[in-house]
Amino acid sequence: MVCSGRRVLHSRRVTPVGPGPGRARAAGPCEPGRVSLGPLGNDDATPPATPQPPEPPPRPPDAPPAVVLIGVSGSGKTTVGALLARRLGWIFADGDRFHSPENIAKMTALKPLSDADRSPWLAQIGTWIDDEGVAGQACVVACSALKRVYRDVLRDGRPQVRLVYLVVPSERLRTRMLAREGHMFAADMLASQLAILERPIPDEGVYQVKSMPTAAQTVDAVLRVAHLEQFLAPGAEQPADSGF
Numbered sequence: 401m402v403c404s405g406r407r408v409l410h411s412r413r414v415t416p417v418g419p420g421p422g423r424a425r426a427a428g429p430c431e432p433g434r435v436s437l438g439p440l441g442n443d444d445a446t447p448p449a450t451p452q453p454p455e456p457p458p459r460p461p462d463a464p465p466a467v468v469l470i471g472v473s474g475s476g477k478t479t480v481g482a483l484l485a486r487r488l489g490w491i492f493a494d495g496d497r498f499h500s501p502e503n504i505a506k507m508t509a510l511k512p513l514s515d516a517d518r519s520p521w522l523a524q525i526g527t528w529i530d531d532e533g534v535a536g537q538a539c540v541v542a543c544s545a546l547k548r549v550y551r552d553v554l555r556d557g558r559p560q561v562r563l564v565y566l567v568v569p570s571e572r573l574r575t576r577m578l579a580r581e582g583h584m585f586a587a588d589m590l591a592s593q594l595a596i597l598e599r600p601i602p603d604e605g606v607y608q609v610k611s612m613p614t615a616a617q618t619v620d621a622v623l624r625v626a627h628l629e630q631f632l633a634p635g636a637e638q639p640a641d642s643g644f
């Protein structure tokens with residue numbers, strides 16, 4: 401990953417999309433749209449409230465699309481994600497920038513993160529997606545999201561989220577990680593990621609894209625498989641083959 405911690409791209413607002421993979425956040429008891437039945441045994445002049453079926457939860461506010469590229473370290477989330485965002489004119493963030501200093505220190509010390517370590521990190525990424533949505537900004541984020549429960553955190557209440565899993569043979573992952581410079585996440589940690597990886601199964605609604613010989617080709621495949629071509633503006637930046 402290239403952890404610049406800044407917005408890689410800003411650009412045009414896009415038309416919101418309808419529900420994609422994901423689940424709507426349920427309304428809480430105090431949220432609008434809930435029917436109060438009033439106190440039971442009411443014997444004053446007020447007629448008792450007529451029980452009514454609960455209303456469906458309010459539809460989440462429309463938000464522009466958010467693409468989350470998932471996969472183990474070295475699968476190309478950062479490289480492909482940044483390029484994808486550039487093609488679309490959307491904003492990009494690398495999930496690593498949301499890690500706490502403690503998490504970074506742990507990974508640097510070759511210790512795999514626990515569920516508890518990842519929980520606030522996933523919440524931060526979700527908040528970032530929410531904030532971009534409120535700002536009307538479509539976005540791409542790279543986040544390993546190795547377990548289904550992590551993916552559920554990211555998509556819960558965010559129907560605009562499209563998860564894209566980058567599929568790369570494990571022997572190629574290690575080669576890539578060994579060649580990658582200036583990254584705190586060592587190739588030796590790959591085994592721990594593969595050990596806990598829960599590959600998305602078909603019913604999960606995760607788009608799966610095989611890594612192509614170059615990142616630019618993989619971006620083309622992501623655009624096609626995840627139905628993102630509709631968001632390419634006429635005259636959008638054409639793929640510049642980066643040579644890897």
Ligand SMILES: Nc1ncnc2c1ncn2[C@@H]1O[C@H](COP(=O)(O)OP(=O)(O)O)[C@@H](O)[C@H]1O
Nearest residue numbers: 401473474475476477478479576613614615644
């Ligand atoms: N086809 C490809 N797609 C993406 N990255 C590739 C490809 N071929 C080689 N690479 C290299 O593999 C590495 C992938 O690292 P990165 O994008 O940081 O992955 P991740 O964010 O998933 O850890 C980069 O150094 C990149 O240059």
Ligand SMILES: O=C(O)[C@H](O)[C@@H](O)[C@H](O)[C@H](O)COP(=O)(O)O
Nearest residue numbers: 401472473474478496513544585
């Ligand atoms: O869940 C984890 O174990 C890590 O936090 C994971 O999210 C990430 O993969 C590493 O930080 C390495 O970063 P790259 O995936 O960008 O190589």
